[in-house]
Amino acid sequence: MSFREDGYAAVDWAARYLEGVGERPVLAQVEPGEIRAALPASPPGRGEPFADILRDLDAVLMPGITHWQSPNFFAYFATTGSEPGILAELLIAALNQVGILWRTGPALVELEQQAMAWLAELLGLPAGWHGQIEDTASISTLTALAVARSRFPDRRVVVCSEQAHSSVDKAARILELEVRKTPVDDEFRLRPDLLDLTGACAVVATVGTTSTTSVDPVHAIADRAGDVWLHVDAAYAGSGWVLPELRWSQAGVERADSLVVNAHKWLLVPMGCSCLWTQRPEEFRDAFSLVPEYLRTPDDVVSASELAIPLGRGFRALKLWAVLRCYGREGLQSVLAEHLRLAALFEEWVRDEPGWELCAPRPFSVVCFRREGSDEENATLLERVNATGELFISHTKLNDRYVLRLAVGNLRTTEDDVRRAWNVIRREGAR
Amino acid sequence: MSFREDGYAAVDWAARYLEGVGERPVLAQVEPGEIRAALPASPPGRGEPFADILRDLDAVLMPGITHWQSPNFFAYFATTGSEPGILAELLIAALNQVGILWRTGPALVELEQQAMAWLAELLGLPAGWHGQIEDTASISTLTALAVARSRFPDRRVVVCSEQAHSSVDKAARILELEVRKTPVDDEFRLRPDLLDLTGACAVVATVGTTSTTSVDPVHAIADRAGDVWLHVDAAYAGSGWVLPELRWSQAGVERADSLVVNAHKWLLVPMGCSCLWTQRPEEFRDAFSLVPEYLRTPDDVVSASELAIPLGRGFRALKLWAVLRCYGREGLQSVLAEHLRLAALFEEWVRDEPGWELCAPRPFSVVCFRREGSDEENATLLERVNATGELFISHTKLNDRYVLRLAVGNLRTTEDDVRRAWNVIRREGAR
Numbered sequence: 001m002s003f004r005e006d007g008y009a010a011v012d013w014a015a016r017y018l019e020g021v022g023e024r025p026v027l028a029q030v031e032p033g034e035i036r037a038a039l040p041a042s043p044p045g046r047g048e049p050f051a052d053i054l055r056d057l058d059a060v061l062m063p064g065i066t067h068w069q070s071p072n073f074f075a076y077f078a079t080t081g082s083e084p085g086i087l088a089e090l091l092i093a094a095l096n097q098v099g100i101l102w103r104t105g106p107a108l109v110e111l112e113q114q115a116m117a118w119l120a121e122l123l124g125l126p127a128g129w130h131g132q133i134e135d136t137a138s139i140s141t142l143t144a145l146a147v148a149r150s151r152f153p154d155r156r157v158v159v160c161s162e163q164a165h166s167s168v169d170k171a172a173r174i175l176e177l178e179v180r181k182t183p184v185d186d187e188f189r190l191r192p193d194l195l196d197l198t199g200a201c202a203v204v205a206t207v208g209t210t211s212t213t214s215v216d217p218v219h220a221i222a223d224r225a226g227d228v229w230l231h232v233d234a235a236y237a238g239s240g241w242v243l244p245e246l247r248w249s250q251a252g253v254e255r256a257d258s259l260v261v262n263a264h265k266w267l268l269v270p271m272g273c274s275c276l277w278t279q280r281p282e283e284f285r286d287a288f289s290l291v292p293e294y295l296r297t298p299d300d301v302v303s304a305s306e307l308a309i310p311l312g313r314g315f316r317a318l319k320l321w322a323v324l325r326c327y328g329r330e331g332l333q334s335v336l337a338e339h340l341r342l343a344a345l346f347e348e349w350v351r352d353e354p355g356w357e358l359c360a361p362r363p364f365s366v367v368c369f370r371r372e373g374s375d376e377e378n379a380t381l382l383e384r385v386n387a388t389g390e391l392f393i394s395h396t397k398l399n400d401r402y403v404l405r406l407a408v409g410n411l412r413t414t415e416d417d418v419r420r421a422w423n424v425i426r427r428e429g430a431r
Numbered sequence: 432m433s434f435r436e437d438g439y440a441a442v443d444w445a446a447r448y449l450e451g452v453g454e455r456p457v458l459a460q461v462e463p464g465e466i467r468a469a470l471p472a473s474p475p476g477r478g479e480p481f482a483d484i485l486r487d488l489d490a491v492l493m494p495g496i497t498h499w500q501s502p503n504f505f506a507y508f509a510t511t512g513s514e515p516g517i518l519a520e521l522l523i524a525a526l527n528q529v530g531i532l533w534r535t536g537p538a539l540v541e542l543e544q545q546a547m548a549w550l551a552e553l554l555g556l557p558a559g560w561h562g563q564i565e566d567t568a569s570i571s572t573l574t575a576l577a578v579a580r581s582r583f584p585d586r587r588v589v590v591c592s593e594q595a596h597s598s599v600d601k602a603a604r605i606l607e608l609e610v611r612k613t614p615v616d617d618e619f620r621l622r623p624d625l626l627d628l629t630g631a632c633a634v635v636a637t638v639g640t641t642s643t644t645s646v647d648p649v650h651a652i653a654d655r656a657g658d659v660w661l662h663v664d665a666a667y668a669g670s671g672w673v674l675p676e677l678r679w680s681q682a683g684v685e686r687a688d689s690l691v692v693n694a695h696k697w698l699l700v701p702m703g704c705s706c707l708w709t710q711r712p713e714e715f716r717d718a719f720s721l722v723p724e725y726l727r728t729p730d731d732v733v734s735a736s737e738l739a740i741p742l743g744r745g746f747r748a749l750k751l752w753a754v755l756r757c758y759g760r761e762g763l764q765s766v767l768a769e770h771l772r773l774a775a776l777f778e779e780w781v782r783d784e785p786g787w788e789l790c791a792p793r794p795f796s797v798v799c800f801r802r803e804g805s806d807e808e809n810a811t812l813l814e815r816v817n818a819t820g821e822l823f824i825s826h827t828k829l830n831d832r833y834v835l836r837l838a839v840g841n842l843r844t845t846e847d848d849v850r851r852a853w854n855v856i857r858r859e860g861a862r
Contacts, residue, residue, distance in 0.1 A: 002446075003442070003445070003446050003449065003514045003517075003518075004442060004443065004446045006514065006515075006518055007439075007442030007445065007446065007518055007521075008438075008439055008442060010442075010518040010521050010522060011434070011435060011438030011439060011441075011442060011521070012435065013522070013525075014434070014438065014521060014522060014525035015433075015434050015435045015438065017525055017526070018434065018525060027534065028534065028536075028537045028538070030537050032533060032537070032732045033541070034537075034541075035537055035538050035541040035542065036541035036542075036544055036545050039541075039542070039545045042549065042552055043549035043550075043552065043553055043755045043756065043759065043760060044755075044756055044759040044760070045759050045760045045761055046759040046760075046761050046762070047756070047757050047758045047759040047761070047762040048756045048757060048759065049757070050514075050515055050518060050753070050757055052756065053515065053518075053519070053522075053752075053753050053756060053757070057522065061538040061542065062538075063538075064536075064537040064538030064539075064541060064542075065526060065528065065536070065537075065538050066528070066534065066535050066536055066537070068526075068527050068528060068529055068535075068536075069525070069526065069527050075535075076529075076531065076535070079527065079529065080527070081524045081525065081526075081527030083434045083437065083481075084437075084481055084484065085524060086434075086521060086524040086525050086527075087434075087437055087438055087441040087481060087484075087521070088484070088524075089520045089521060089523065089524035090438075090441050090442070090445060090517060090518070090520060090521040090524075091441060091444070091445060091484075091488065092520065092701075092702075093512045093516060093517040093519075093520035093521075093701040093702075094444075094445035094448055094449060094500070094512065094517050095448070095496060095499075095500065095512075096499050096500050096510065096511070096512030096517075096701050096702055097496065097497070097499060097702070098499055098507075098510065098702060100507065102463060103458065103459065103497060104497050104499075104506075104507070105459075105495075105496070105497055105499075106459045106461050106463070106465075106466055106495040106496075106497070107459070107466050107492040107493075107494075107495030107496050108495075110464070110465075110466040110467035110470075110495060111466065111467075111470070111492065111495075113467055114467050114470045118473065118474035119474075121473055121474065122474055135566045135570075135703075135741065136741040136742065136743040137742075137743070138740060138741040138742050138743065139566075139570075139740070139741060142605075142740065146605050166721055166742065167742055169721050170719065170721060170740065170742070173718075173719070173721065174573075174577050174605065174606070174740065175605070176607065270523075270524040270527050271523075271524075271527055271528070271529060271743065271745040271746075272566075272703070272745055287604075288601065288604070290597055290600050290601060290604065301463045309569055309570070309573065309601065309605065310566065310567040310569040310570060311567065311568075311569050311597065311598055311601070312566075312567040312568070312569065312702065314702040314703055315702075319524075321484075322481070322484050324474045324475075325474065325475055325478070325479045325483065325484060326478050326479060326480070326481055326484065327478045328474065328475040328476050328477040328478040328479065329474060329475070329476045329477075330476055330477050330478070331477070331478040
């Protein structure tokens with residue numbers, strides 16, 4: 001077969017998958033080890049047709065897929081790999097750029113700069129920030145905190161709230177920094193009056209925490225920070241700034257030394273597009289640059305790798321560019337506004353339902369709630385709901401109580417989907 | 432337009448690109464800033480058709496693409512994003528898996544284990560090693576060295592040869608380790624008699640160094656290492672172990688604590704497939720695990736993120752699986768054997784040509800050579816050759832001399848391409 005025929009078949013497969021993904025059980029219903037056991041023990045000696053890949057994707061792997069693309073996926077932060085983003089991945093791989101130096105991929109470097117400037121404009125960030133794309137928020141935050149530590153080598157503390165993401169702990173582990181967790185108020189926001197920045201090289205403010213999407217008071221934190229590096233983790237909620245009505249949550253972010261927003265979370269870009277901005281690229285370069293001889297070129301251009309951990313760099317900018325263009329500002333706004341509307345609806349239904357309670361304010365598209373009863377009962381409820389395959393939700397702990405989370409964020413999710421989710425949750429809760 | 436129509440158009444675009452890539456100037460012939468200046472200053476307000484992306488890929492970006500997919504790309508390590516790998520990226524994005532926990536992507540976790548076991552078998556590695564896929568070798572090496580440091584927190588030195596890759600320096604910078612460079616012999620291999628492992632938590636042996644593809648004596652290093660963590664960097668050359676005739680270069684690797692092989696270098700997988708194995712997954716878990724409450728699940732399965740730096744994990748295994756299946760052992764062997772043959776031919780032509788010299792042994796598919804004359808003359812020659820657009824080669828420094836490198840590694844490269852490259856190099860050298 002030819003690349004064209006195989007390619008059309010792959011497109012058809014993807015189209016059918018996306019058309020029907022809402023009908024599939026959302027959470028994979030397999031036991032650990034089941035998928036691996038269904039795979040051959042050894043690779044083939046001779047090459048097989050690509051059609052076999054498509055066949056086994058259905059026959060062998062599909063039962064082990066948890067459908068992040070499903071309109072009924074409401075766990076963690078719901079995401080979308082949108083159609084322009086999916087096709088951009090094909091183009092990225094066809095071009096197979098490796099951005100180790102400017103000259104090895106000038107379009108990669110410059111489109112990355114420009115797409116990040118476009119996104120900064122869409123989100124209302126200050127002009128002129130340096131932007132670069134990393135694989136995950138874990139890497140973005142590690143990168144930012146490594147710069148902070150490099151700036152203040154004698155300060156070995158990073159400060160954040162009790163609700164900060166585990167990637168701060170992971171980065172601190174790698175950087176050998178102590179994490180000082182600051183208590184939060186009753187809306188799960190860092191309490192700036194309790195901030196202790198003694199010995200701190202960095203403070204992390206979160207806009208949209210993982211559990212409740214609470215928004216730390218960035219201005220108050222910046223007021224206290226002095227020369228301490230201010231990293232803002234807006235991995236999920238930052239995409240919301242495309243909407244004027246969510247810009248309130250950006251207050252103070254213009255004072256950040258670095259900022260991460262994951263375009264692969266709530267901005268329709270497939271996995272692997274964590275957007276990292278800084279006001280201080282020269283400090284990034286001080287922290288990371290070690291240009292060896294075999295990478296020197298006559299081009300008087302700073303390589304992206306001099307400001308980042310990895311040497312190699314894929315053409316991730318192409319998918320961000322494709323999504324920003326194919327949706328445009330209005331398209332993105334209408335998708336995110338609808339998610340907010342659906343989350344508000346769900347919140348209202350929970351509020352109005354006897355025997356159920358809301359557990360946190362809802363600034364964005366995530367609702368935290370629980371049923372009256374014990375933690376065990378709520379945990380059992382969650383398992384029962386997810387076992388139906390009709391939807392997938394996740395949980396957290398707030399004030400030591402087990403809490404359910406419903407996160408709206410998939411492009412295909414409609415009001416009917418959210419209503420059905422609520423019906424299933426209530427039905428299972430009544431059992 | 433529909434996803435299917437846009438998708439077929441994207442496949443057609445990629446097919447045409449790959450069919451014609453050999454005709455394009457390999458090294459982008461633009462000035463810094465030129466591509467960015469050709470892009471609109473702001474993102475569109477309204478969404479645009481996907482066809483516009485394809486149009487502007489040709490009209491705006493193409494002059495800024497350095498063609499890593501070209502058969503005439505001979506710089507750094509030549510790579511290939513092969514056709515099954517390209518189509519797999521489309522499928523990966525369509526499924527948009529996020530492997531934060533086993534249950535969020537059982538097929539992702541288990542296919543990754545199995546594809547890594549398949550690759551281990553193809554390469555002749557010991558059975559039973561734990562394998563995981565990282566984005567780049569920089570991240571793989573950082574991960575391994577972080578584990579080593581975590582094991583021996585009081586030892587702050589990592590030892591490698593003078594020829595080790597810059598990713599060791601980068602990782603050491605992030606981990607605050609001192610790098611002790613060991614001298615090499617006259618074939619650019621680490622001299623084990625000069626190894627000083629005092630205070631070392633890790634020693635890095637390289638199989639296939641970046642400049643000359645020299646092979647460190649892994650057995651002798653392991654003999655000296657004792658409990659010091661032995662990380663083997665076979666990012667480029669490890670793929671060669673698919674060939675029985677290159678297995679000699681694997682001697683001692685079975686004693687490694689960790690090993691990195693980039694399948695996106697010489698194994699036909701598109702960018703973003705750095706394969707990291709370890710004999711000691713429990714030490715990876717000790718170094719990285721910090722499972723927070725909101726990620727706990729009843730599944731009794733260790734999450735991939737507990738053994739790695741990033742929390743999120745894409746479905747990279749799918750492209751490795753697709754390439755291993757569509758080529759099979761024999762297909763991979765025939766591609767790599769041909770690359771070896773072509774590199775040997777080129778080496779022979781240089782050896783036989785008056786006024787030219789070989790500058791290092793050629794264990795794999797990279798030839799180091801230079802023309803008689805000064806460093807400046809060779810540097811000028813390199814620039815002239817690359818400016819023709821007919822091929823792209825890179826350089827290094829060996830024994831303080833400027834040396835040219837020709838790396839064979841693209842799937843499409845034929846004997847005619849290598850012959851033409853040599854003719855251009857000689858022609859420009861004679862000017």
